[in-house]
Amino acid sequence: MSHTVEKIGGTSMSQYEAVRDNVVLHNRTPEQYYQRMLVVSAFGGVTDGLLECKRTGAPGVYATYADAEDDSAWEQTLDNVCNRMAQINEDMFGRTPERALADSFLQDRIAGIRDCLHHLRQVCAFGQFQLAEQLQTIRELLAAMGEAHSAHNMVLYLRQSGVNAVLMDLTGWRTDEALPLDEVLEQAMARFDLSSQLPVVTGYAHCKEGLMSRFDRGYSEMTFSRLAVLSGAREAIIHKEFHLSSADPRLAGQDQVIPIGRTNYDVTDQLSNLGMEAIHPQAAKGLRQQDIPLRVRNTFEPNHEGTLITTDYRSPSPCVEMVAGRRNIFAVELFDQDMVGRVSHYAECFTDELDGMRLNLVSKDMNANTLTYYISGNRKTVRTLVSALQRRFENADINTHKVSVVSAVGSDMSIPGLLARSVVALNKAQVPVRAVHQSLRAVEMQFIVDDEYYEQAIVSLHDELVQTNAETVALAVA
Template sequence: MSHTVEKIGGTSMSQYQAVRDNIVLHKRKPGEYYQRMLVVSAFGGITDGLLECKRTGAPGVYATFADAEDDSAWEQTLDNVSNRMAQINKEMFGLSPERALADSFLNDRIAGIRDCLHHLRQVCAFGQFQLEEQLLTIRELLAAMGEAHSAHNMVLYLRQSGVNAVLMDLTGWRTDDALPLDQVLEQALERFDLSTQLPVVTGYAHCKEGLMSRFDRGYSEMTFSRLAVLSGAREAIIHKEYHLSSADPRLAGEDQVIPIGRTNYDVTDQLSNLGMEAIHPQAAKGLRQQDIPLRIRNTFEPDHEGTLITTDYRSPSPCVEMVAGRRNLFAVELFDQDMVGRVSHYAECFTDELDRMKLNLVAKDMNANTLTYYVSGNRKKVRRLVSALQHRFDNADVNTHKVSLVSAVGSDMSIPGLLARSVGALNKAKVPVRAVHQSLRAVEMQFIVDDEYYQQAVVSLHDELVQTHAETVALAVA
């Protein structure tokens, strides 16, 4: 039997006992621990402390270093993160010998980072050297620290339970050359025997392409994906703290949602566009091309098979598999009488400005004289976008509205009357619909609603399109 490559997210990593008991040891005899590779994220909250908070934007070491005029601010932030990592070491290992090994590893890496940042400040005091040119390198150095810490700790932790875990450190610590990612991974794979060793792999990989510059915080999924492709994995698995379910249980209720069970990569692309990545689209691309199945499993329900994602899956009968959405979007509406017959020119200019402002396009619609783009980003960037569009098109009216997008998603939604049922459910729940998008491919149907109606829209569509279908199927089986 060939091996699996398995990625463990940061929230799951923080529950390290569950990772050991539910993922590594669960119902396995000592000789059955292997033929696997574990790609790990940093412990929960550590990357936020090293870079910046993903949710609130609160500055971490990177953001503080980039903005600070002196060393005291970023050094204090680095000390704070280091103390949190040392506390994790204490909680994992107590007074065992592994504690000293974990602390020594942590202290060595933190001291190296501190020296590097100090020296960089000194070099950039000369006018010929610009700090801005080095910031991406610093960002990668700091991000790598989180994964190096968690991977090293997990190796020590698993060895305590008799697992021959070994560290696959891809962070490039104190190396001179940056090789292409695939070459980095191929060289690393040559050093391990999967029949007798369990490699624990850092989610960050130092490489010539620069994963941070291309994927930012999604870099670990690229490492995971390429490792699965290059090693010829039987299956790629992502362990999360929740199932890939028919809706967000916080909105629709934990007792109302159901794990999807099966779906395809097309659906995961739609979810990614909604900011609910099962896997980054570029990471999914390699798995898809090599026909490697992807499984999403719940770390805390080890006996559940989770959701299996394949290239060619279609639901046995047309149905909606999931109701998902995205809040806090801006509808940017460009109306110009001169647009008639020239929509493509306006669309090209609109897209150019979006790229320049680094705003993410989620959906769009158009008619003869109006383009409406639904974008995610902060209000300041949206204001700049509006100003730029008004500057380019003197006679245009540009307006913005705060909205949410709610989607019905499925591998095959070619259901007669589905749109009418959906609109009827929203109307019954007293949710005003601002816009509707339905594509010919029948994998997604989108509804634009005012932001205040987001939860009502999710719940009403889930009740009508998912629960009703599930109850009908249950009755037919009975």
């Protein structure tokens, strides 16, 4: 039997006992601990402290260092993160010998980072060197610290239970050169024997391509994916703190949602576009091309098989598998009567302005004289976009609206009357629909609603399109 490559998310990593008991040891004899590689994220909240909070944007070490005029602010932030990681060490190891090893590793890395940031400040005091040119490198250095800490801790923790865990440190700590990612991974894998060792791999990999510059905080999924592809894994597995379910259980109700047993990579692409990444699209690409199945499992339900994602899966009968959505979307509407016959030119200019602004295009629609782009990002950047468009098209009327996108998603949704049922359900729930998008491929149907109606839209569509169908199937089986 060939091996698996398995990724453990940050929230799951914080529940390290569950990772040990449910992921590594569960129903396995000592001989069965191996033929696996574990790619780990930083413990929950650590990367937020090192970079910036992913949810709120609150500054971490990186953001403080980039903006501070003196060293006191970023040093205090670094101390705070270091104290948080030291507390994790204490919680995991108490007064055992492993605690001293974990603390020594942490102190050495933090001291190295502190020295590096101090020296860079000194170098940039000379006019020939600009701090802005080094910020991406600093971001990668700090992000790597989170994964190095969690991977090293997990190795020590698993060894306490008799597992021959070994650290596969891909962070490039004190290395002289950056190699291409595939070469970094191949050289690292050559040093381990999967038949008798369990490599615990840092989710961050230092490489020539610069994973963060291309994928920002989705870098660990690229490391995970390329390891699976290059090693010819039997299966790639992601362990999360929840099931991939028919809707968000916090909205639709824990007892109402249904774990998805099977789906395909096409569906995961749609989810990624909505900000609900089962896996980053570029990471999924390699798995899909090599026909490697991806399984998403719940860390806290080890007996559940999770969701199996393959290239060729299609639901046995047409159905809606999930209702998902994305809040806080800006609808940027550009109306210009001169657009008639020149829509493609306007769309090209719109896209040009989007590039480089760190705004994510979620959806768009158009008619003879109007383009509407649905964009996720911060309000300040959206204002910058609108100003740039106004300079290009002086006679255009450009308006922005705060909306949400709610989608029905499935591997085959070619169901007669599905759109009509959906609109009736939303109307019954008193949800005004601002726009509707239905593609010919029958894998997604989008509804644009005002942001205040987001939760109502999710619940009403899930009740009508998923729950009703599940109840019908249950009655038919009975």
